[in-house]
Amino acid sequence: MATGTGYALDFERPLIELEKKIDELKALSTSGSVDFSSEISKLEKKAKKLQTEIFSDLSRWQVVQLARHSARPFFLDYVQHLFTDYFELSGDRRFGEDTSLIGGFARFDGKPVMVLGHQKGRTTKENMSRNFGMPRPEGYRKALRLMELAERFEKPIFTFVDTMGAYPGIGAEERGQAEAIAVNLEVMSRLKVPIISTVLGEGGSGGALAIGVGNRVLMMQNSIYSVISPEGCASILFRDASKASKAADALKLTAKDLLEMKVIDEVIQEPAGGAHRDPPKAAEALGKALRKHLGQLSGMSPDELVRDRYNKFRAFGVFSGR
Structure with a gap:
C-alpha cells in the first residue's frame, strides 16, 4: 500500500x-x-x-487538498488490504477497455463480492495510463456490465468513488458519455443485490454518481463529494478560478457537511493527519464500516433492497407544492 x-x-x-x-x-x-x-x-x-x-x-479548501493528496490510498490499495482473490474483468463488450474505472470479483471475509472503483496513478506515466481517474463511456459501460453480472450471481456490490469527474473529451462525448452515465443511474436503482458505495477521495459530478447509487453511501473523513469542482464553481459564479476556496465553502462538499444534510450514511474516520499518513489503519476503519453495513443489508430481500435504495434517494432535498 x-x-x-x-x-x-x-x-x-x-x-x-x-x-x-x-x-x-x-x-x-x-x-x-x-x-x-x-x-x-x-x-x-x-x-x-x-x-x-x-x-x-481544517477549512473546506484544506479538506479538498487532502482529498487530492498524491499519496492518499487509491482503490487498488484498499483492494489489496481488504479483499482476497481479486480477479479483474476487462472491456465493455462494445468499444474497448478503460483503465480509469476497473473492477472484478473478489472475496470479502471469505465471501464472493463484486468490487469496482476509479483508479488514479501516482506518477505522470501512471496517470496518463489511468487518464487521471476520469472514465470514458466504455468505463461506465464496463462497470454496468460487472454490476449486472453481480446481480445475476446474487453477489453484493462494493463501489469506490475517486474521480474529478467523467472525461469531457470529444471522443467520449461522441461515444455517448452522458447516456452511459444516465443508464448506470437507472440500472443501479433497480439492481436486486446490496450496493455499498464509498467516496475515497474526490467525488466529482456525474462521473462519481454513476457508480454511487447505493443502499449505503459512505465517505472517508477527508474526502469530498460535489456536483462540480471548487475551481469549476468559482469560474462560473465568480469568473475567477482562484476563488476556489470561497466556492468550496459555498458547495459544502465535505463528509461532515453531507452527513449533516443526510446525503450520506456514515463518515469513516481517518488516522490522525489523513489516510495517506497511515494507509493500513485507514483500510482497517473502512473494512469495519463495510462489514457493518453489509451485515445490515444482507437480511433484506431483493425487493426490499430496491425499495430501500429508492426511498434513500427519494428523500433527498426539500419539496413543497400547492
Whole structure:
C-alpha cells in the first residue's frame, strides 16, 4: 500500500519539518554516539500536539487538498488490504477497455463480492495510463456490465468513488458519455443485490454518481463529494478560478457537511493527519464500516433492497407544492 506523504501541503509543512528533525535525532541516537532520547520525547509530544491543532479544524479548501493528496490510498490499495482473490474483468463488450474505472470479483471475509472503483496513478506515466481517474463511456459501460453480472450471481456490490469527474473529451462525448452515465443511474436503482458505495477521495459530478447509487453511501473523513469542482464553481459564479476556496465553502462538499444534510450514511474516520499518513489503519476503519453495513443489508430481500435504495434517494432535498 501507499506509504509516506509524497509531498507536503502548505498546512502540513510545519509538522513534517518537525518529524524530520525527530527522525534525524533518532538516527544519531541509533549510532550510539549521543543519547537524544529526552529531546526526542519532547519533540514527539510537540509533534502530536501540532498535528491535533492542524487537523482538528481544517477549512473546506484544506479538506479538498487532502482529498487530492498524491499519496492518499487509491482503490487498488484498499483492494489489496481488504479483499482476497481479486480477479479483474476487462472491456465493455462494445468499444474497448478503460483503465480509469476497473473492477472484478473478489472475496470479502471469505465471501464472493463484486468490487469496482476509479483508479488514479501516482506518477505522470501512471496517470496518463489511468487518464487521471476520469472514465470514458466504455468505463461506465464496463462497470454496468460487472454490476449486472453481480446481480445475476446474487453477489453484493462494493463501489469506490475517486474521480474529478467523467472525461469531457470529444471522443467520449461522441461515444455517448452522458447516456452511459444516465443508464448506470437507472440500472443501479433497480439492481436486486446490496450496493455499498464509498467516496475515497474526490467525488466529482456525474462521473462519481454513476457508480454511487447505493443502499449505503459512505465517505472517508477527508474526502469530498460535489456536483462540480471548487475551481469549476468559482469560474462560473465568480469568473475567477482562484476563488476556489470561497466556492468550496459555498458547495459544502465535505463528509461532515453531507452527513449533516443526510446525503450520506456514515463518515469513516481517518488516522490522525489523513489516510495517506497511515494507509493500513485507514483500510482497517473502512473494512469495519463495510462489514457493518453489509451485515445490515444482507437480511433484506431483493425487493426490499430496491425499495430501500429508492426511498434513500427519494428523500433527498426539500419539496413543497400547492
